[in-house]
Amino acid sequence: MDQAERIDLKEEATTDVDNSHICTKATDSTEKHVSAIDPVLLPTNWPTHVKYLTDYAYHPSIAADTLALVQGRRRRKRDQAQDPRSNVDSDEEKPRTEQEQEYDEIPLGDALPGLLPSLSSSSTTTSSSSSDPSSPQYEIRLITSPPTHPVLGSYGLFACTTLRPGTHLLDYISLVAPDAAADPDSDHTLHLHSDLNLDASLQGNHGRFVNDFRGIRSQTQGPNVAWDLYRDTRTGQVRMGCKVLKRIQPGEEILCTYGKAYWKSRGVAAPGPEWEDGWDTDLEDDSDVE
Template sequence: MKGRSETPKNWPSSVTYITKCVYSKKISPETLAQLTAGNLPQNPQQQQHTPGGISKLVRIKLITDKGHPACGQYGLFSACKISAKTHILDYMGYVHPDFESDPTSDYDISLDSRLGVAIDAQRIGNEGRMVNDYRGIGDRPNVMFDDHMVNGERRMGIYAMAKDIAKGEELLVSYGKGFWKARIN
């Protein structure tokens, strides 16, 4: 049965699964208008892939391979062949001004540096929060973040890069060197 409590397989019970971003009350009305204004038509590809929120293109898996640097954690894997440049899903979470960032979160990504707004999926999020960094796992990333508009709402999409992704491959992005530098020591 489809309902509000439906979550993807292997979703951690400590995290609230959401299918829409939640906006901080600390975002100014002007900034909020820039993030949510407009009335663009729905992109049919996104409609098709996220009808009830849970993506058919990906699977969350617990990593049990001891040689994997995130062994014991989750990763996101393709559930089918994904063609190059496909929009796979959007990164959902708590959209907040930079001054409200939690420095301990490993799930906070910038949505718009000019507006000073980021998305934190530490406590609330969707499958996007499970994408690991490629370092120590693959030769290079096979997916990338890129912002786009959906019905006038600014979102952070996760897209396949220039090559097709085979069924069962782990989706790997580059968090950027800054992510890891900030975690040394």
């Protein structure tokens, strides 16, 4: 952890006239490595009690083997061993453990650079992400309307630009903790893989602000984004991506499903379909939408 990139940036407010909403724009000059983002660089509406992370933090109780797998170190070692120029010992002759095989099955994907979202798309390999680094794709907003909104007075994540189905928008960055160390009272948890969970209650990124669609979009509309587990092609690190399912207009709230189990564990009925299929099965065909 703590490989956060510091970007010396100045923030300026810009108004999107067409959509009557304000998004925060940022420009960078130099890049350095420090342990955390400077308070002045934090996103608008970022809570003071939460540390902003640009990469995962790992709970000290995670077993060494599991940590090597979830961080991708075990995979990198294997890849290096296959390189004829390398003198790294190969693990290939050793039979794959059940746990290694389980991690091998996680689909590969390209991680977004661990920067603030306003800058994160500048060097991404995903063609579906925004190519304009000075134009953030989303921002945290205090929810003040409509009066029926279930989390009125709390925060949510909102689109600043049009987001197309299939876009890899962000990753849910937080503390990675095993079940045994999970905080049962945390409202900012997401299952990662096996017995590992993501907990962004005290450290995280924009992902922690994505609300559940219930009471905001209809059951027929469903969520407009979905969480998608992947292993970074480059590093082998296991990450939780957020993919756009349906076209999201500027100013629209970015909403996922927490799953029925989340609400059931909190004594809340969650009617309607499960909405927990893979993100690509619910992907809207955007080809004829203008």
